[in-house]
Amino acid sequence: xxxxxxxxxxxxxxxxxxxxxxxxxxxxxxxxxxxxxxxxxxxxxxxxxxxxxxxxxxxxxxxxxxxxxxxxxxxxxxxxxxxxxxxxxxxxxxxxxxxxxxxxxxxxxxxxxxxxxxxxxxxxxxxxxxxxxxxxxxxxxxxxxxxxxxxxxxxxxxxxxxxxxxxxxxxxxxxxxxxxxxxxxxxxxxxxxxxxxxxxxxxxxxxxxxxxxxxxxxxxxxxxxxxxxxxxxxxxxxxxxxxxxxxxxxxxxxxxxxxxxxxxxxxxxxxxxxxxxxxxxxxxxxxxxxxxxxxxxxxxxx
Numbered sequence: 666x667x668x669x670x671x672x673x674x675x676x677x678x679x680x681x682x683x684x685x686x687x688x689x690x691x692x693x694x695x696x697x698x699x700x701x702x703x704x705x706x707x708x709x710x711x712x713x714x715x716x717x718x719x720x721x722x723x724x725x726x727x728x729x730x731x732x733x734x735x736x737x738x739x740x741x742x743x744x745x746x747x748x749x750x751x752x753x754x755x756x757x758x759x760x761x762x763x764x765x766x767x768x769x770x771x772x773x774x775x776x777x778x779x780x781x782x783x784x785x786x787x788x789x790x791x792x793x794x795x796x797x798x799x800x801x802x803x804x805x806x807x808x809x810x811x812x813x814x815x816x817x818x819x820x821x822x823x824x825x826x827x828x829x830x831x832x833x834x835x836x837x838x839x840x841x842x843x844x845x846x847x848x849x850x851x852x853x854x855x856x857x858x859x860x861x862x863x864x865x866x867x868x869x870x871x872x873x874x875x876x877x878x879x880x881x882x883x884x885x886x887x888x889x890x891x892x893x894x895x896x897x898x899x900x901x902x903x904x905x906x907x908x909x910x911x912x913x914x915x916x917x918x919x920x921x922x923x924x925x926x927x928x929x930x931x932x933x934x935x936x937x938x939x940x941x942x943x944x945x946x947x948x949x950x951x952x953x954x955x956x957x958x959x960x961x962x963x964x965x966x967x
Contacts, residue, residue: 715732716732717935717938717939718935718939719732719733719734720734720931720932720935721741721742721932721935721936721938721939722734722737722738722739722741723735723736723737723738723932724736724737724738725932726930726931726932726933727931727932728931741932741933741935741936742936742939742940744933744936745933745936745937745940746940749918749937750910750913750918751918751937751940751941753911753913753918754913754914754915754917754918754919754941755915755941755944757828757912757913757914757915758896758897758914758915758916759944760828761828761831761832761835761896761914762892762893762894762896762897763893764828764832765832765835765836765892765893765895765896766888766889766890766892766893766896767889768832768836769835769836769839769840769843769888769889769892770885770888770889770892772836772840773839773840773843773844773847773888774847774878774881774885774888776840776844776847777844777845777847777848777850777851778851778873778877780792780844780848781848781851781852782851782856782859792845792848795840795841795844795845796841796845798841799841799842799845803838803902804901806838807901807902807905810834810902810905810906811905811906814830814834814906817830818830825906826906826907826908826909826912827907827909827912828912830906831902831903831906831907834902834906835892835895835896835899835902836892839888839891839892839895843888843891846884847881847884847888850881850884851877851881854877854880854881858876858877858880859872859873859876859877862875862876886952890948890949890952893948894945894948894949896914897914897915897916897945898916898945899914899916900916900917900920903916903917904917904920915941919934919937919938919941
């Protein structure tokens, strides 16, 4: 038995390069190629960020002639803060992103729970529709969204040129992928937990509220963060539906800032981009563990 154990240990060490001090040539090549690939991808990812930060610190109104500015200044950040509607853009984005994220969590969680736990007529077709809707890009519905919002505003409720129509479309666009992902997450939860709650006298809603919801917090955080960041980065839809300057989000304001009076002032544009990106980066860094765990958990089963 001891001899077989030692032989198994030697085979395991040969299969694990980290456990073997003398790597084979093919293992060394794989490790070198992997590190070079990771390094190149990291540099390609970080270079645009480095370039935009250096541009924001460059004296003047154009790009630096080299990788580093000849003269450094923080005056562009002061100009953006004092002479633009930067705070309004960020405030509007925070409001729209927060409301959208909360509504997405509520709608998608209830929808995913119904598809996961209930058996009803049309369930299979509903799941197939969720998959089919993911095949079409959201931009295909842009003209239909614009017509629908204006038709509802003319006949029912005024939702054009305000956040109501914009938020409603954001929530609808997020349903196909996130509902399927959330359903896969709930499928991994043992049904015995709910049955134990039923035995103790809990109803369907109480079991959902006190048993399922606490276990779904990572996925709920993922849905909220994804919806929030999507609103912060989205430009095409908001540029079509919103024309009121007081309701512009950051992406639309930044575009107007670049294409308006400051068309050639790339340093101020870069400063606004850096300042506007900081809140979203901080939010993502704080909540990244829930983002990753929610995405991984929902992908286990679907």
